[in-house]
Amino acid sequence: MREQRPRYHRIADDLRGQIERGELEAGEQLPTEFELVERYEASRNTVRLALRRLTEEGLIIAGQGRGSFVRRSLTPAVWDWSVLESRARHKSDDNGDQWASIVAESGRQPRQEVRVSIRRPPTEVAERLQLDPETALTVVRERVRIVDQDPYALADSYFPEELVRGTPLMLPEDVSAPGGVLASVGLVQARYRDEITVRMPTRVEIEKLSLPSATPVAVHMRTGYDENDRPLRVMITILPGDRHVIRYDVSAE
Amino acid sequence: MREQRPRYHRIADDLRGQIERGELEAGEQLPTEFELVERYEASRNTVRLALRRLTEEGLIIAGQGRGSFVRRSLTPAVWDWSVLESRARHKSDDNGDQWASIVAESGRQPRQEVRVSIRRPPTEVAERLQLDPETALTVVRERVRIVDQDPYALADSYFPEELVRGTPLMLPEDVSAPGGVLASVGLVQARYRDEITVRMPTRVEIEKLSLPSATPVAVHMRTGYDENDRPLRVMITILPGDRHVIRYDVSAE
Known part of the structure; x- marks a missing residue:
């Protein structure tokens, strides 16, 4: 059976899972775009769409040219x-x-x-x-x-x-x-x-x-x-x- | 004096002002990307960045290929x-x-x-x-x-x-x-x-x-x-x- 959801959804799901399970910790840097392109065998654009999705969900923070980081909450x-x-x-x-x-x-x-x-x-x-x-x-x-x-x-x-x-x-x-x-x-x-x-x-x-x-x-x-x-x-x-x-x-x- | 803020900020500011003043009403469709390119004498990319900014602020909703609309709240x-x-x-x-x-x-x-x-x-x-x-x-x-x-x-x-x-x-x-x-x-x-x-x-x-x-x-x-x-x-x-x-x-x- 062919997977129906867009490719970048699946990449976002995978990264989201890693964040939720704590494999990627608060404050930790995500792999670079280039590393993600290699890991998921996807285009740079697809990787960017996946990262943007996680940014909009408030799960990661995109640093200006410094890669992306798992969001860290302040002490409430x-x-x-x-x-x-x-x-x-x-x-x-x-x-x-x-x-x-x-x-x-x-x-x-x-x-x-x-x-x-x-x-x-x-x-x-x-x-x-x-x-x-x-x-x-x-x-x-x-x-x-x-x-x-x-x-x-x-x-x-x-x-x-x-x-x-x-x-x-x-x-x-x-x-x-x-x-x-x-x-x-x-x-x-x-x-x-x-x-x-x-x-x-x-x-x-x-x-x-x-x-x-x-x-x-x-x-x-x-x-x-x-x-x-x-x-x-x-x-x-x-x-x-x-x-x-x-x-x-x-x-x- | 030269304006320091990026071009797309100024376009976003202008559109935001129109929304806040009610010149663009809730539910109303914004001008198309093409119209905004002409009006602000800006590139398509600059216009897109401005629209994305307003989307992230929750002021407009980007329809899939149907242009953008001023957000309408449901009756609270x-x-x-x-x-x-x-x-x-x-x-x-x-x-x-x-x-x-x-x-x-x-x-x-x-x-x-x-x-x-x-x-x-x-x-x-x-x-x-x-x-x-x-x-x-x-x-x-x-x-x-x-x-x-x-x-x-x-x-x-x-x-x-x-x-x-x-x-x-x-x-x-x-x-x-x-x-x-x-x-x-x-x-x-x-x-x-x-x-x-x-x-x-x-x-x-x-x-x-x-x-x-x-x-x-x-x-x-x-x-x-x-x-x-x-x-x-x-x-x-x-x-x-x-x-x-x-x-x-x-x-x-």
């Missing part, structure tokens, strides 16, 4: 969103420090770069903060969250400007206060709505997070409300798939 | 995981029907195909069910969840075989019972741990879910425990990014 950072905010209330923070303390507890070095700006809110934020995107102002705290030397996540918090005017939340640096910065300016979050979507990264995200090819991201959008259901904040966190686990503990009660 | 299904299980307890189900009722409420037609098998658990499942992957048996309910005619998600539930032996959970069909099927066989879930990761889909997932290129998936893994912290079930749901929103409502208390 676990985001326990179900406790993140309650920890914040006990420790201190504007939702950056409690992340930092979780990272530090795992023996790694957290750091963040903060930029503060005043902007018209994008549509998806304006909707959630119940603001008019044409006229309203938001204070945006943009953070790049870094673990050891690697950029791990982007976190942008949007606050209605009139709620935080003149508060430490407008300082372009890490800010924290006992009980939480929002609480320290009289804003108490009573509940959150989290929305998680998944997509390919934008060019800006690829650059800021040094993402290898075929690395999708989770977009975690948390809207915080006070006890009167007034929205206080939207935080958008961009979490690359190769370095994050999002966790929730849920009670069935 | 919202998974409200924070209420999904408590609804189940009021309605009925083994965690399929309450999903079905949410879909039906939005005026669309839910359906699922169920396959039941008995298998050694994969490592990640064995760990969570506290089973020995070499000797333990699990009953696996594999479901393809379909909305109208489109496959939307894959959901595989793993139960320790000794817990569900001889129960309706072993029937190869939709099963439901007042208060939930697990409860009807004496198993009450008191809490859950959800773990969400993001990756590119496997070949099998691409086929089962008819995924266009560059469509990442969320892997939602829910482990259910009884009140004595005994794990009862692991459910792994594969949610393509172009048709799902995962939602949690969290109380700050």
